[in-house]
Amino acid sequence: MKISIKKYLLYSSVFAIFTEAFFFNFIIDWKLLYLIVIVNYFLLLKIKALKFNIYFVGIILGIFIHALITNTIIGVPYNYMLAQIIGITILGTYYYNFIPLYEPKEIIRVYTKMCVYVAVIGYIFYFLNINLNDGRLQSIFKEPAHYVIVIIPACYYYLKEKKYLQFGILFGTLILSNSSLGYIGCALMFIVPNISWKRLQYLFASVPLVIGILYYVYQEYPFFKMRIEETYESMNVINTGKFKEYTNLSSYALISNLNIAKQNIEDHPFGSGIGSHVYMHTSVYLKNIRPPEYLRFQRKHDINASDANSLFTRMVSEMGILGFLLIVTLLYYAAKVFSDKKMALAQGIFIYILLKLFRDGHYFPPELFFFIWLFYYDYRNRIVENNPPAIETT
Numbered sequence: 078m079k080i081s082i083k084k085y086l087l088y089s090s091v092f093a094i095f096t097e098a099f100f101f102n103f104i105i106d107w108k109l110l111y112l113i114v115i116v117n118y119f120l121l122l123k124i125k126a127l128k129f130n131i132y133f134v135g136i137i138l139g140i141f142i143h144a145l146i147t148n149t150i151i152g153v154p155y156n157y158m159l160a161q162i163i164g165i166t167i168l169g170t171y172y173y174n175f176i177p178l179y180e181p182k183e184i185i186r187v188y189t190k191m192c193v194y195v196a197v198i199g200y201i202f203y204f205l206n207i208n209l210n211d212g213r214l215q216s217i218f219k220e221p222a223h224y225v226i227v228i229i230p231a232c233y234y235y236l237k238e239k240k241y242l243q244f245g246i247l248f249g250t251l252i253l254s255n256s257s258l259g260y261i262g263c264a265l266m267f268i269v270p271n272i273s274w275k276r277l278q279y280l281f282a283s284v285p286l287v288i289g290i291l292y293y294v295y296q297e298y299p300f301f302k303m304r305i306e307e308t309y310e311s312m313n314v315i316n317t318g319k320f321k322e323y324t325n326l327s328s329y330a331l332i333s334n335l336n337i338a339k340q341n342i343e344d345h346p347f348g349s350g351i352g353s354h355v356y357m358h359t360s361v362y363l364k365n366i367r368p369p370e371y372l373r374f375q376r377k378h379d380i381n382a383s384d385a386n387s388l389f390t391r392m393v394s395e396m397g398i399l400g401f402l403l404i405v406t407l408l409y410y411a412a413k414v415f416s417d418k419k420m421a422l423a424q425g426i427f428i429y430i431l432l433k434l435f436r437d438g439h440y441f442p443p444e445l446f447f448f449i450w451l452f453y454y455d456y457r458n459r460i461v462e463n464n465p466p467a468i469e470t471t
Contacts, residue, residue, distance in 0.1 A: 082120050083178060089113050090175050091187045094227060094444035095195055098219045110443045114171050121174055130173055137166060143396065144350030151345065157352035164441040172446040181455045185234070185422050188451075192231035193243055196250045199224070203253055214253040221254035226432050227444050229262045230425030236266060237421035257327075258436045265428045270415055315339060318366040326380065329372060334386040337362045338394035348397035351440075357394070358382040384438030391438035404434065411452070417459055426452045 090113070099109035121127075144158040176184065199216030202208045210221055218224040228247055235244035251259040295302050314320055318336045320329060337358045341349055349357055359379050368378040385391035392400035411430065414423040426448045433445070 082124060086117055086120055086124075086175065087179060087183065087187060090117060090172070090447070091184065091191055094188075094447050095191065095217060097223055097443055098217055114168065117175070118171060121171070124178070125174065127170065127174055129170065133169060133173065137162060137169075140351050140396075143348070143399065144352070147345065147348060147350040148353065151349050151353075153350055153353045153356050157356050158350050159352075161352035161440050165446075168441045169446045169449075172450045176447075176450045176454050181422075181451065181458060184451060189231040189234055189243070189422075192228050193246055195224075196228065196246050199250045199253070213255040214250055216250070221256040222258045222436055223442075225251055225254055225256050225259040225262055226429060226437060229266075229432060230422055230429050230448065232262075233266045233425030233428055234422045237270075237418070237424070258432055261435065262428060262432050265431060266425075269428060269431070270424065320367060320369050322369045322371070324369050326372065326377065329368065330381045330386045333366055333368065333378075334358070334381055334390050334394075336366060337382075338385060338390045340365065341394045342397055346397050348393075348395050348400060351395050354385045354391050354394045354438075355383045358385075381438075386438060387435050388438045388440075389434040414452075414456060420455060420459055423452050423455045 093110050093113045096109045096113070101107055141158070141162055144162075145155075147153070148155055148158055195216050199214045202216060203214045208215065208217070213221045215221040215224045218227070228250065232244060232247040232251065235241075235247065248263070251263055314324075314332050315335045316339070318333070320332075324332075334354075337354070340362045341354070341357050359382055363379060363382075366378070372378050372380070385394055389404060392404060394400075396403065408430070411427050414420045414427060429448055439445075
């Protein structure tokens with residue numbers, strides 16, 4: 078039986094986004110994702126010549142020039158920058174050329190079905206106590222948060238398409254993942270689509286009242302006051318870098334990287350170059366942090382240094398003001414997908430982007446460019462459908 082190259086490319090390329098846990102280490106991490114993409118590049122070239130998106134190329138060149146200048150001035154080794162740019166270029170170019178081989182609905186159908194299969198595997202693993210992370214569901218992924226972030230767009234899609242059985246299957250795994258990121262994602266699925274300018278006006282108008290109520294409760298209820306002060310002390314560590322001994326690992330990972338980013342931005346308002354956060358963390362600013370002794374003993378005091386624990390923190394640390402403006406601009410334009418009810422998966426991808434900005438700072442995980450280009454082509458096709466070219470009449 079002859080296997081269709083296009084069909085193989087479709088299923089293997091979508092499956093690749095679920096493969097983060099499929100790797101082995103020999104000098105470096107050898108990932109199944111790399112094998113799939115390398116093989117698929119050759120197959121892709123049999124079907125079509127590679128194309129490059131002018132905006133994507135422009136962003137890559139801009140990031141490269143920015144990193145070249147900042148690395149030279151600050152003294153960051155160039156290999157940090159080159160590793161990131163090569164990875165982004167390879168995966169970004171592959172998925173940019175893969176997505177237009179199919180109608181978006183074909184890819185959406187395969188992706189969402191695979192999510193259901195992975196969720197069912199998650200349930201089996203959960204009840205058989207296989208591959209759990211402290212009792213939390215993570216299916217075939219390395220961490221519950223990584224599982225959540227890949228599944229969220231499909232879960233949202235099924236909700237909006239009123240396919241409640243599939244939605245229920247996926248939603249249940251998000252709950253069993255016991256991941257704070259999963260719970261935030263569940264909330265965003267119901268909150269983000271219902272945000273409007275009118276509702277924001279009501280929200281802003283209610284701010285003085287809310288502040289007044291909170292101030293009264295803070296003054297009159299000692300327990301609430303204690304919680305507020307504890308939270309303030311925790312957040313103040315972003316400024317001081319001095320942690321208490323009972324600080325848990327997750328909080329330390331988040332706050333320590335925020336502290337590093339803060340120091341980096343203060344010294345380099347325009348950033349230190351893509352890929353440089355880990356260098357600035359471990360080689361420059363870590364000495365200014367006082368981690369809990371138990372984390373230093375376990376050699377986890379530089380945890381998540383490679384990805385800053387969140388994409389927002391990493392981009393702002395590495396690109397400074399420019400990174401912040403890039404994030405705001407992209408979110409502004411991407412949010413327009415909520416004006417079209419037919420773009421359910423694109424809306425789910427928008428929620429994925431919000432979660433990634435909050436939690437995962439890797440620039441080329443398996444799913445990122447799959448989602449970005451699927452979002453792009455779906456958005457572009459909808460614009461064409463809604464604004465068909467005028468037909469000249471004689």
